[in-house]
Amino acid sequence: MKIFENKTAILLMIVAFVGLTYWIYTDTGFSDVFRVGDIKKIIPAGEDFEVEVSNGNIIKKSGKKEEILIDKKDYEQISEFIRVWVSPDKNRICFLGQSMVPVWVHISDIDGINVVKVDTGKNCSFSPDSNKIAYNTHTTDVSPVDVRLYDILTSEKSNLTSSFSTEEIYRVYNTPTWINDIIIESEYEEINFSDFTNKRLGISEINIETGKVTDR
CATH class of the missing domain: 2.20.25 (N-terminal domain of TfIIb)
Known part of the structure; x- marks a missing residue:
């Protein structure tokens, strides 16, 4: 008889716990629940803000x-x-x-x-995963404006478009735009030192993993 009573008490405790858990996750003001191992933690609803x-x-x-x-x-x-x-x-x-x-x-x-x-530099564009930024080099004279990359996790910097400028021709790239975590697009204006009226407009697609830059 005591064994039966103990089992009944345990069952009632389980039912009460499940009911309480359901109430917490459905009737409170918390918005997100994530699992760490077998423990659930509740995060308050995200704050709305502007910077x-x-x-x-x-x-x-x-x-x-x-x-x-x-x-x-x-x-x-x-x-x-x-x-x-x-x-x-x-x-x-x-x-x-x-x-x-x-x-x-x-x-x-x-x-x-x-x-x-x-x-x-000037301009700034975060990658979709928020771990990198692309930006333009800053110049105050007649010189190329490139697209540069900064990896926030490793602190590494690289120039993605420097190979396109020579002693006779240079490019001025505009604000880089991320297509995904690997591909960046940026419009450019190509200028010829021997003839400043001879300008060419285009768009470069940059693969940050391979370093390949494709004009289109």
Whole structure:
């Protein structure tokens, strides 16, 4: 008789636990559930926010609340920050800082921590997986404007289009666009030093794994 009663008690406890678990996952304000081993953890619903430039600083806006993420006062060689982009996974930002002459590309975590001064450059485009950025080299004279790549995980930089400029011809590439995690497209203007009126427009498709650049 006691064995039966013990089994009944255990069964009731299991039913109660299942019911409580169902209520938690269906009737609370939590949006995402993920599994780590055999343990389920609940993450609060994602915060809606915007990141933008205001008064030369990088700020985060959430509802009526504003928070300075990157303060220009903390960077002696930067007069102001001028543009910012948020990664697809919303975990990182890429932003441009204006100094006396060049513009600098920076990246950081979404909360403004772990700032990395990447390179002189302009424009910034995150890969779909948010692990790389493509940007253009920054120039102040008559010289090529290339597409460069920065791997956030390895800190490696590479110039993807430098081979197309020679002593007689140079290319000015525009903002790179990611087609997927491997392919980048960028429009360009090709200029001939011997005849500046002779310009050619085109689009390059760049494979970042093979380094192959195909014009079309």
